[in-house]
Amino acid sequence: AQTVTQSQPEMSVQEAETVTLSCTYDTSESNYYLFWYKQPPSRQMILVIRQEAYKQQNATENRFSVNFQKAAKSFSLKISDSQLGDTAMYFCAFMNQRGSEKLVFGKGTKLTVNP
Amino acid sequence: GAVVSQHPSWVICKSGTSVKIECRSLDFQATTMFWYRQFPKQSLMLMATSNEGSKATYEQGVEKDKFLINHASLTLSTLTVTSAHPEDSSFYICSALGVSVLETQYFGPGTRLLVL
Numbered sequence: 001a002q003t004v005t006q007s008q009p010e011m012s013v014q015e016a017e018t019v020t021l022s023c024t025y026d027t028s029e030s031n032y033y034l035f036w037y038k039q040p041p042s043r044q045m046i047l048v049i050r051q052e053a054y055k056q057q058n059a060t061e062n063r064f065s066v067n068f069q070k071a072a073k074s075f076s077l078k079i080s081d082s083q084l085g086d087t088a089m090y091f092c093a094f095m096n097q098r099g100s101e102k103l104v105f106g107k108g109t110k111l112t113v114n115p
Numbered sequence: 116g117a118v119v120s121q122h123p124s125w126v127i128c129k130s131g132t133s134v135k136i137e138c139r140s141l142d143f144q145a146t147t148m149f150w151y152r153q154f155p156k157q158s159l160m161l162m163a164t165s166n167e168g169s170k171a172t173y174e175q176g177v178e179k180d181k182f183l184i185n186h187a188s189l190t191l192s193t194l195t196v197t198s199a200h201p202e203d204s205s206f207y208i209c210s211a212l213g214v215s216v217l218e219t220q221y222f223g224p225g226t227r228l229l230v231l
Contacts, residue, residue: 033218033219035219037222042224043153043206043208043224043225044222044224044225045159045208045210045222045225046222047116047219047221050219091158091159095218095220097218101147101164101212101218101220102149102161102164103149103159103161103210103220105158105159106158107157107158108157108158
């Protein structure tokens with residue numbers, strides 16, 4: 001069974017600075033997807049970024065980028081130029097490319113951006 | 116981006132009554148929909164997976180007779196909490212998955228259920 005581990009329950013960063021959230025996972029599959037979702041205080045789950053395992057290039061979405069290390073099974077999220085609106089819970093998630101399409105979530109990291 | 120709606124956003128009911136929550140994919144066809152439950156300060160817990168026109172698949176420990184799921188069309192799934200009790204009070208979230216949205220789950224805004 002796949003597992004996703006987020007080792008940082010809480011983090012904080014100053015506005016305009018950069019922060020990196022860690023995520024590791026365990027799987028025997030070779031084809032899969034990895035995601036970062038954000039859950040602000042409204043509790044709406046919002047897709048931040050998505051990575052296909054077969055792609056070597058790290059995904060980037062504006063201020064958000066990932067460092068995907070397939071051999072190390074590591075998938076960290078870097079947020080540049082942090083903004084107050086980035087304050088949220090961040091969940092790392094794994095999904096097989098075939099068969100079950102369930103998302104396996106980590107326990108989340110609570111990120112606070114301070115003014 | 117893909118949009119998923121959920122209704123109602125807030126519901127308060129008396130113990131013993133049933134509550135229905137709707138989940139709709141607004142701009143794409145959802146081949147699969149998922150229902151989650153989330154306790155305060157915790158991650159999402161998958162309750163069941165539903166495919167259009169077939170019976171839902173429930174996760175271990177989830178009572179299928181209490182949480183009835185119907186996936187009537189490619190854009191609508193409903194979760195009915197039957198004979199609700201205070202311990203069913205929680206935040207329920209649906210998500211939808213469709214081929215046209217690059218195999219990514221998009222989430223509804225959630226429903227807060229309070230059973231008195």
